[in-house]
Amino acid sequence: MQSSTPRIASIDILRGIVMIIMALDHTRDFFHNTAMTADPLDVDTTTPWLFFTRWITHYCAPTFVFLSGMSAYLASQRKTPAEASTFLLKRGLWLIIAELVIVTLGLTFNPLYNVFILQVIWAIGFSMVILGLLMRTSFKVILITGLILFFGHNILDYFNLPGNFWKLFFTSFGTVIPIGGNRFIFAFYAVLPWTSAMLLGYCAGYYFKSNISAETRRRFLLMAGSAAILLFIVLRAINRYGNPTPWEAQQNGFDTLLEFIDVSKYPPSLDFHCMTLGPALLALAALEQVKGRWQEIARVYGSVPFFYYVLHFYLLHLLLVAAFFLSGYTTKDIVDPNIPFLFRPANFGYPLPVVYLLWIAVVAVLYKPCKWFWEYRKTHNQWWLKYI
Template sequence: MPRRIASIDILRGLIMIVMALDHTRDYFHITGVTADPLDPATTTVGLYFTRWITHFCAPGFVFLSGLSAFLSAQKKTRQEAAVFLIKRGAWLVVAELTIVNLGLTFNPFFTFVILQVIWAIGWSMIILGLLSRYSFTLTLVIGLLLFFGHNAADYITFPQQGWTADLWRILLTASGTIIVLDEHHLVGAFYAILPWTGIMLLGYCTGYLYRHSFVAVKRKQLLLIAGSSLILLFVVLRLINHYGDPVPWQPQASALRQVFAFLNASKYPPSLDYACMTLGPLLIALALLEEVQSPWTRFVTVYGNVPFFYYILHFYLLHALLVIFFYLTGYNNSQIIDNNPFFFRQAHFGYTLPVVYAIWAAVVLALYYPCRWFGEYKRTHTQWWLRYI
């Protein structure tokens, strides 16, 4: 079994815990489906940073998936590692279309299929498998080109109609793209594949620093330098305001809202500004967490050991709670919205932020023992299917 790196599981655990906050807000906040929490003109400090802090989750999840892929490949041949990545990626794509979507929407008719982070990770893993089979250098070069260069697409005019337009959106430019399959079925393509692939490829190549022969002190120094450099690049790009994000930020009426606008980089698709803003601090965190061992790190590691298991369970638990609240607050079956991605989520239903935080904490704590049990089960069992969950 590949060795586990404590700092990776700690950081991944923190990511998984914070991620659940965003989804709790989607389901339970009063403006969860009616307002943009990042709109500088209308948001509040609490709402803005409740949403903004979760920006670190998807890039961290994807980056660490690539890093973990490198570590898991160390005891396999290059061919074996590539085949496993392709198979696991295909499984994740299928899981996104079925298991994840059912938990996310509770819509058994799949009238609205949402393509999100597991979809992007799945396809990125397939691409990683194909590239890593041939060359680490090729993987690094393609990763750098996608990471730093994909915003060149902001200056290209792509087809606007037909299947070619949909394909480009799915691959590169998706920003809440709705694809109509027929009069009863829609697809929401929210995670453009290739920008996330760039993040995964660089995560995989960062795994080189975690080889047994690599000096830990040097690894820490390189992570700190890389993380600080990405943060600096983010600031420079935002100040220049011409490349790195599809929508330049605009001056605001107050200093606080100026900060909101400056930090509001595009996640859909993930711009270079967004990737630098999030991965910079995450790389620094990876370096600083290497020597940290305490009760709180052991707590969050429980979630970091079983990220996919936790990811699936938290959606089903949150949505089950939403259904309970739906009926307890007086709604009935006739008010289920079949073209709503959340199915049971009413536009004007919801609670204030303190209630959202309380529900979030309850859900995270409720999943602690199931995650600890499954982590221990994975550690002590060797069935083939455990490698896919």
């Protein structure tokens, strides 16, 4: 039976673009020779190419979370408020479980689950739970909550917040939470700053309703995107609020520019969200009027994001295992006590051009499976397809 769920092409295309770019960062994590020993954004030690390789992927997670909020709004228009709320609650809980069980295994290849990793799927899942609860109130409450979290969460930078609760929901980066025995939770994504992007994405979804003209939607996207970029520039220039640490002038203008655009992703700061979501909104406006073969290719990946996300981790890690043994490592090297990924010694890896070639190959290999699954979803309507 054919699915009756319509999709907005520009949303899927933009989501597909950021999903493709996202795979570059994960390929770098697994295969670049300094990924585990150096910070690619450290102006003192990086190269412009390496800096850009890491920095461009900053646009992926916030755009994806924001578009998830948009999609939630559009899906809610075909349900009663109670049905929409219940679905988001169930899907959010499912994503949290999937992060702990499916994605963690793809990242670590550790069947004993000594480490659970909380990243973007966890943040999206928990944000969906929050959004599902807020949908039982009103659109206005969702908007106000999103604005307060979005613009106000960096106030907490001025306070010393003890305990894992605050770290898990506001300030975490690499927070390690022991859960008994030899098992730990690594929390890389603080939930509520990401929730703000989802809530505002949900509210922006209003402009994609069928009764809103394309010109009105385009005007909103251009104004909102331009305002976010301008706010980023102003806040960075003032250098007092919007990022946990201020930037400092470097020895030359180019390094100063790199320092200026190096903003906190863990947790995502107001500067980070403005820097990334501003251009994303402009891109969303532009993609409604641009047509071509590459947009159709990107749309395939963007239409099955969770399917692609899970598959790309498993494919990358399988390639890592092969490269590990081909590089002369043996079973005694599988576990590095300082790295949560098995088969990934700290000093293993290749130069950046090899990373790019592997990235392109992985994305290309996943195209046909993603297209098959997209076609399958369009022609089938089983309940579980809504969760993948």
